[in-house]
Amino acid sequence: MTLQTSVKRNAYYDSVTLMLLSRELQKLEGVEDLLVGMGTDLNIDLARGLGLATSDFDTLTANDLFIAAKINEEIVSMQAIEEAVNDYLNKSAESDSDEDYQPTSLDSALQFMPGANMVLVSVPGQYAAAEVEDALDAGLHVMLFSNNVPVEDELRLKQKAVEKGLLMMGPDCGTAIINGVPLCFANAVRRGKIGVVGASGTGTQEVTVQIHRLGEGLSQVIGTGGRDLKDQIGGLMMIQSFEALIADPGTDVIVLISKPPDPSVAEKIYRIAKNNPKPVVIDFIGGNKGAIEAAGAIPCISLEDAAQKAVKVLRGQAFEDFKGFSLPEAQIDRIVEKEVAKLKSDQTELRALFTGGTLADEAMKLLGEHYNIYSNIPLSPEMAIENLPAGRGNICLDLGEDEFTRGRPHPMIDPQTRTEFFKSHVDGHTAVILVDVVLGFGSHNDPAGAVADSVREIHQQLSSQGKDIVVISSVCGTDLDRQDLTKSVATLEVEGIIVMPSNAQAVRLTDRVMQRMMKGV
Amino acid sequence: MSVNDLFKQELKVVNLGLKSFYSDLRTQGVTTVHVNWKPKAGGKKNMLNLLNKLNKIK
Numbered sequence: 001m002t003l004q005t006s007v008k009r010n011a012y013y014d015s016v017t018l019m020l021l022s023r024e025l026q027k028l029e030g031v032e033d034l035l036v037g038m039g040t041d042l043n044i045d046l047a048r049g050l051g052l053a054t055s056d057f058d059t060l061t062a063n064d065l066f067i068a069a070k071i072n073e074e075i076v077s078m079q080a081i082e083e084a085v086n087d088y089l090n091k092s093a094e095s096d097s098d099e100d101y102q103p104t105s106l107d108s109a110l111q112f113m114p115g116a117n118m119v120l121v122s123v124p125g126q127y128a129a130a131e132v133e134d135a136l137d138a139g140l141h142v143m144l145f146s147n148n149v150p151v152e153d154e155l156r157l158k159q160k161a162v163e164k165g166l167l168m169m170g171p172d173c174g175t176a177i178i179n180g181v182p183l184c185f186a187n188a189v190r191r192g193k194i195g196v197v198g199a200s201g202t203g204t205q206e207v208t209v210q211i212h213r214l215g216e217g218l219s220q221v222i223g224t225g226g227r228d229l230k231d232q233i234g235g236l237m238m239i240q241s242f243e244a245l246i247a248d249p250g251t252d253v254i255v256l257i258s259k260p261p262d263p264s265v266a267e268k269i270y271r272i273a274k275n276n277p278k279p280v281v282i283d284f285i286g287g288n289k290g291a292i293e294a295a296g297a298i299p300c301i302s303l304e305d306a307a308q309k310a311v312k313v314l315r316g317q318a319f320e321d322f323k324g325f326s327l328p329e330a331q332i333d334r335i336v337e338k339e340v341a342k343l344k345s346d347q348t349e350l351r352a353l354f355t356g357g358t359l360a361d362e363a364m365k366l367l368g369e370h371y372n373i374y375s376n377i378p379l380s381p382e383m384a385i386e387n388l389p390a391g392r393g394n395i396c397l398d399l400g401e402d403e404f405t406r407g408r409p410h411p412m413i414d415p416q417t418r419t420e421f422f423k424s425h426v427d428g429h430t431a432v433i434l435v436d437v438v439l440g441f442g443s444h445n446d447p448a449g450a451v452a453d454s455v456r457e458i459h460q461q462l463s464s465q466g467k468d469i470v471v472i473s474s475v476c477g478t479d480l481d482r483q484d485l486t487k488s489v490a491t492l493e494v495e496g497i498i499v500m501p502s503n504a505q506a507v508r509l510t511d512r513v514m515q516r517m518m519k520g521v
Numbered sequence: 522m523s524v525n526d527l528f529k530q531e532l533k534v535v536n537l538g539l540k541s542f543y544s545d546l547r548t549q550g551v552t553t554v555h556v557n558w559k560p561k562a563g564g565k566k567n568m569l570n571l572l573n574k575l576n577k578i579k
Contacts (some may be wrong), residue, residue: 441545
């Protein structure tokens with residue numbers, strides 16, 4: 001194997017394009033390891049960490065494209081790899097039609113498209129703040145998808161946005177639907193009278209999907225970024241958006257979604273909730289029920305519960321906490337009995353492999369207090385995944401966290417990370433696999449297909465040991481999503497995967513199966 | 522333009538960064554433009570700081 005590198009100066013491509021390209025080329029015969037990236041500090045560190053950097057890297061700038069590959073030259077040449085890179089990038093450029101004029105700066109874009117009112121920023125984090133500042137100065141609303149933006153910059157930019165009466169959604173804001181237009185990762189849902197402000201991406205997606213499935217629709221869905229409700233930012237964007245929905249004649253019911261906020265921020269939100277005439281449904285996942293009720297708002301026990309309550313309030317119907325299942329209890333019992341009967345006595349462990357961060361959070365909150373679950377988002381420090389004893393125990397992972405996405409796309413874009421975890425973390429001791437499948441704009445073309453492929457392989461592998469396994473999933477998607485909800489569910493069910501109507505119900509069914517397992521036959 | 526004014530308008534989006542977001546918007550028929558963005562000053566911090574200072578003077 002030899003290490004070879006090649007550099008193309010002044011040729012900029014976005015990170016997702018290059019990460020997907022790297023993954024394609026890694027499959028080539030004769031390639032042991034390979035990285036294609038822009039010469040940013042982050043990528044250079046990554047290449048050094050992988051042993052893929054040479055002295056060529058000393059002069060790289062963020063505008064230079066590099067290819068670094070460990071190859072067996074008897075099988076594949078560096079020239080062939082360079083040609084493959086060029087082909088891929090040319091094809092990607094050709095997919096744009098001729099009419100796609102691409103200005104080179106925000107200023108020229110604004111001249112080209114007068115009346116622009118929203119700027120979507122997903123450039124690398126260290127360059128994002130300057131672009132956002134320019135957009136806000138030009139009086140434009142911003143959705144900032146980029147992560148790795150310093151909290152001081154976030155505060156400064158949000159203060160400026162509030163001063164100017166603008167939205168500054170983010171950083172690390174994954175989802176929004178403004179005036180019916182889904183931005184970044186969002187599901188295709190009908191328009192309606194329920195407005196959502198969310199500080200957590202897939203949590204917000206799950207609520208909008210459930211509202212759509214219940215027959216109602218969304219007026220506006222505003223993302224704030226995960227840090228907004230922390231002390232440093234003070235909920236600037238949650239408050240700005242909440243007040244906008246209160247004033248919006250198109251919104252009759254407001255839903256707020258977040259992990260538990262800083263108490264001082266929660267207090268501000270409760271104060272606004274108390275003094276507003278519209279019903280407010282709040283899911284501060286694991287948040288303070290009493291304080292929410294005292295503010296005259298409606299507390300929730302899950303994302304699905306939030307959607308159900310919002311719909312019932314809108315329709316003027318009575319509501320209570322939704323703790324159970326859409327299917328009758330007797331049917332759930334039959335499913336549990338049938339599934340547990342598949343398992344051998346040495347199959348005891350849970351593998352919950354999530355691509356959606358908030359869905360993983362919800363699973364941890366609903367399950368983590370009843371079972372010892374090792375996780376990268378543990379409920380207590382001793383349950384951190386690093387402390388997993390000899391690989392044995394229950395595991396729940398948020399595979400979208402930074403430690404799993406360094407140098408590779410988020411698993412909602414590219415399911416490969418989860419495919420690898422299926423291979424490395426599921427074995428003859430696994431009893432239950434719990435997964436999410438997130439459809440919608442931004443997501444992979446067929447996430448259900450990727451899960452189905454992995455489960456098929458696991459079934460084959462376990463059947464040689466005379467074993468079977470329980471696989472439970474939910475699909476965060478609608479009939480309007482391009483991946484097609486019905487098709488996705490069918491793809492999963494063909495492999496014997498039980499598809500529940502929500503993440504909360506999938507988690508609850510997992511709990512029932514595990515309880516039944518522990519009770520024994 | 523306030524947030525509530527935005528709610529009354531057709532959304533027109535300038536996309537800086539991941540091209541797939543632009544493609545999704547185009548597919549939906551949203552008025553949008555993709556900026557052929559690259560880091561200013563070759564992404565070099567010193568040069569960027571200098572540029573930002575110059576812009577502020579302007």
